[in-house]
Amino acid sequence: MSCDDGPLPSGYQNLIVAKHTLPLGFAYAEVYTHNYIRHGTTTLFAALDLATGKVIGRCSKRHRHQEFLSFLRLIDRETPSDVDIHLVMDNYATHKHAKVRAWLAKRPRYHVHFTPTSASWMNLVERWFGIISQRAIKRGSFRNVTALINTINEFIEHYNETAKPFVWVATAESIFGKLERLTARICGPPD
DSSP states (O other), X not given: OEEEESSTXXXXXXXXXXXXXXXXXXXXXXXXXXXXXXXXXXXXXXXXXXXXXXXXEEEESOOSHHHHHHHHHHHHHHSOTTSOEEEEEOOOHHHHOHHHHHHHHTOTTEEEEEOOTTOGGGSTHHHHHHHHIIIIITTOOOSSHHHHHHHHHHHHHXXXXXXXXXXXXXXXXXXXXXXXXXXXXXXXXXX
């Protein structure tokens, strides 16, 4: 499972925009109003099952190890007990808290894999956060945090109805080719 918490530092913001988004039109771009009213935030903890594409998610008021432990307990309840769980997470302090480590140590079916520092983009759940942001939150105007949380929960429920695993289509050769071209462009051709 690819596991993380919603966009940081502020999580998902509950905003009421003064005017709704003005649509894209001929010769002008989509326009967002600059003034809005902020009504709080929520943190979305999410775990993406890499085999099925389904997501386990929970919104929380705060972003501490206590909330993360609560989320891990949810994963534990939602996943068959005979299945080993490999958690791919970033190096955020919440994920490495002593109480989190102790909880995981008592459960041998959990195997934790941390992404390198500053490389949370390697975690596939980050791609899913982009999807929920784009499809459900970005253009939203929410009256309160409860409305925002309801939107997130409804999105997860509907997403899981047709979930499919993400499929990596790039070959190692194409990725290395891009890296070589980028390096040549930045540093110049090799000597």
